[in-house]
Amino acid sequence: MDATPSLIENPRLHDLGDGFVVRRMLPVLLARHVGPFVFYDHMGPADFAPGKGLDVRPHPHIGLATVTWLFEGSIRHRDSVGSLADIMPGAVNWMTAGRGIAHSERTPPDARKSGQRMHGIQVWVALPREYEEVAPEFHHHAAETLPRIRKPGAELVLIAGTAYGSASPVRVFAPMFFIEAHLEAGAEVPLPEEHAERGVHVVEGEVSWGEVALSSTQMAVQAGPFAPVVRARAASRVMFFGGAPLDGERHLWWNFVSSSSERIEQAKADWLAQRFGKVAGDEEEFIPLPA
Template sequence: MSHSISHLIDGRLHDLGDGFFVRRMLPHLAARHIGPFVFFDHMGPVTMAPGTGMDVRPHPHIGLATVTYLFDGAIRHRDSLGNVQDIRPGDVNWMTAGRGIVHSERTPDAERASGQKLHGIQIWVALPKTAEEVAPEFHHHPVASLPLIERDGARLRLVVGDALGLHAPVRIFAPMFYLAAEFERGGKFVLPAEYAERAVYAVDADLLVDGEPLATQRMAALAAGAEVEIVSPNGGHAVFFGGAPLDGERHLYWNFVASSRERIEQAKQDWVAQRLGHVPGETEFIPLPT
């Protein structure tokens, strides 16, 4: 293994129903989190036939922020604050759960009628202890509002945080970065050493990490303190992310993230009693797993 890679991460496939699979990369035994990123799901790519779609019924979150980023397709977000927002490739939907929010994720009507290919990444960021109980928020940032760098056969969009001297408009609570990259054949990018914890994920094509092969749909947690050259021999998508280390371990249960087990137990009771909110216009919900 390259001196630039501290460990390699292979994901696990999860069936969310109706043949819709995600590849879960974090949390992992080798890396419970990278910076504040505690959860990483690669959705699809999946082709949905006309008349079918994704239907993730209303469910709750606490103690985290979710960020959804698509390469293909569209998802409609609805939440207990009353927000209704479609997200399309390159846009960012950032939801700060804080002390509690409920949302659903479904295929929009037009895409459900026509059928669509859906492909994207969903990440959870643990909020720092000082912000775990903030008021919930939702913000949508269209693709045109996100910083873009094009060089050496790579297009790099800053989805969240600060990197390469750029600043994304998403409101965050701790130092972090998240770059979505699209490479031409032979494209390259040097990832600076500005954060203590960093990782790279090969979305749909193999990469070279300081000359070391990183296969498609594998993640490499990078060693701290040195810049790393990424080369895409055949072109494709990749994701780079990381940040300052978390301010302590986190407990994860279902859709809840918290710095104490007691807070998780409270959230479980609140959901069973339906005290965390309701998505306007929707009556169904996902029960607490037993």
């Protein structure tokens, strides 16, 4: 990354079934990570018919924290430390995998029965090396606990990290920011100055970031001591994210993130031997280790 925002071209598309498409924005060759963000998916929007829904069977993670930020819909989270939570729009459900956790993500029964529209963002945040093996945790933060920041023509929700003199209650392990911004046409918003690496993702609408024009579902990334202002060319919903550079490269394989390739191999063996523990309430199924 350099001081001029760079557009991420042609994100990979994954169809998870029933028309539920995920755009894999990170990692890409241009940006393996932005601050601690090593994985960024834009999910949907998609409409599930009655009786249909999301079914991500139990699977493992190490070395990262995950958050699913929903605009519409709901997802039931269960994990191997006993957590049960329905992820709803505007709330943060932050899972720190650390030394190892397994979890599942499924449409709750009532939403499956009636059908629902699903739309959101899922990110993985790499943990600093000193915290890669912390105990796994899961924390829920209600929408009303998150800082709301108002600027001329803009309202921002600070999902995690620090920005504009505010701090989210979500426990993070390195300097970062993750923001949902609603911008009126013509609004101009500077990005947080204290973070060296930054990304802008347009969920809906159209913005300019320096010389780069971004429309719906597009992302650009940038690094350096200064960042251009984001200007809304139309009413827009935009995600701002980034943070301090990672303390070294990370290996990513399947659902595992680590600074050590040997640790990835150990995680593979642990999942094969079912040493991650069972997901409470979802013990019958699991996703096998990929060949």
